[in-house]
Amino acid sequence: MIKITILFTLFISIVFADLTDYLKSTKRTFNEIEGKVPRITVELSPLEYESLVNITQIEQVKDIIIGCNGDASCLEDFETKVKLTYELNGEKKIFKKVTFKTGGKYSRAHDKVGFNLKLNGDDLLFDRKQIRLRADPNDYTHMRSKIAYDLLNIWNIPSEQENYCELYINDEYFGLYFIKDTVKSNWIKKTYNLPADKEIETLYYCNSKAKLNIGDQCLNQNDKTSNYTEPFEELLERIQVSESIEDIEKFMNVDLLMKNFAIEFLFGSHDHFIISGHNYFMYQREDSIWDMILVDFDSEFGSGIGTYFKYVLHKDVENYGYKLSMEDMRHMKNIENRIFDITYSKDKTAFKKALREIMITGFNPDALFKRIEELKAFIAPYVKKATTPRPDGRLPGVINLAGDDTTHTYEDFDVVSVIENNDETVPSLKSWIQNRFEFACEEYGFDKKEILKEAAKFRGEKLDESEQETSSSEEEVEVSSSEETDDSSNEETDNEIKKSNNGQCSKSLEKELL
Structure with missing residues (x-):
């Protein structure tokens, strides 16, 4: 019996060592909670809680498709200042005057709601000022986005991090949530090792059919420089006059771009650059080279393709989309995609190299x-x-x-x-x-x-x-x-x-x- 107990204990140790070892080579600030599930408690007054519930009553057709003409950004947000308690292994950290607001756009039509947190002053959690809590209620595996983000972290691709947490509002248990950081100025400074007092003026969020064509609009993420669009407009102009991948390499991180394309292909992404021109950032680094940063991986690995085909394209997807080609994805919407045509359609060499690399190092x-x-x-x-x-x-x-x-x-x-x-x-x-x-x-x-x-x-x-x-x-x-x-x-x-x-x-x- 003693022998069995010892062997069982050893097996347990190996199982959970493997869980944390998976990401040990990465530079994640979230590694400290890998293999752990912290508890996050938010305190609201009775009136605030009532207001939260009232504001979150969102029905997709009535409130988003009809009420917002399909643009979920018009939805009213709940926002207030709260006391937040972070607890792990009996130790507590208390943060005051945390900005707590509803998060997400189209996901606001789910029965479980996501939230955004912004810490006050110099407060940081996992070396981050802004944190998001997401329920991903449509993913019954409770791991699709976790697997996606972990892979990007392993591939050393600039991306967000994600782990698990349990959320409580007051004393009410809200369930198992994903805790993640978010691409903001503070994130850029930490990820690209920039000085804390550096003003980030060239970070743009693209969320509406933006295929990097002239005339596309992506939003500057710095409130102080929100109208500073000249660098992004120059990027679009340079793409327009480029003829080869060598031309693109002069001003854009093509290696990262090809890995992003490979990720969208392997994950079956319908909500990123290739198909929708959505959910990505463009950031011009200090050396003037542009990086594309993909975000939001809550409907990957085939989970959203069937719905997207049925309700957006009004057609059926064959065999779960297993054999959707890159050209299929590129032409789902009749929108010009010059950078795709130059870096993929004309010559697939760089793409195949990136694809093979990420299949060997993670996607298999x-x-x-x-x-x-x-x-x-x-x-x-x-x-x-x-x-x-x-x-x-x-x-x-x-x-x-x-x-x-x-x-x-x-x-x-x-x-x-x-x-x-x-x-x-x-x-x-x-x-x-x-x-x-x-x-x-x-x-x-x-x-x-x-x-x-x-x-x-x-x-x-x-x-x-x-x-x-x-x-x-x-x-x-x-x-x-x-x-x-x-x-x-x-x-x-x-x-x-x-x-x-x-x-x-x-x-x-x-x-x-x-």
């Missing part, structure tokens, strides 16, 4: 299936708590009763281990990864075996040649709690969570192992 079934199981084992008790309904039948944190009902169960999360699809419009996470990886190899003439072999070498592993054919198609052993029944009380779940934060596995994992 062998690496991601393992990561999915690690995350699943870690967040399982938190998801169990977050999917335990309130007395009214709705999930914790649901305040927009007019919004889209995203009620789901722990069992909906538990099937993240399964490759087979069980939804007509959204592929399973593993199914998307496997099929998109295989299509990328097919489309660009990559040897799948060679990619997986190099990927194993990159991870410091040796791939068994005899198992290589099945390594990316076999379903991973489920480390789940599907065998547990009638164990959903918050008190019992909280005990599991405490064990998880102290480096322990959930009861379900222990049950399967023993």
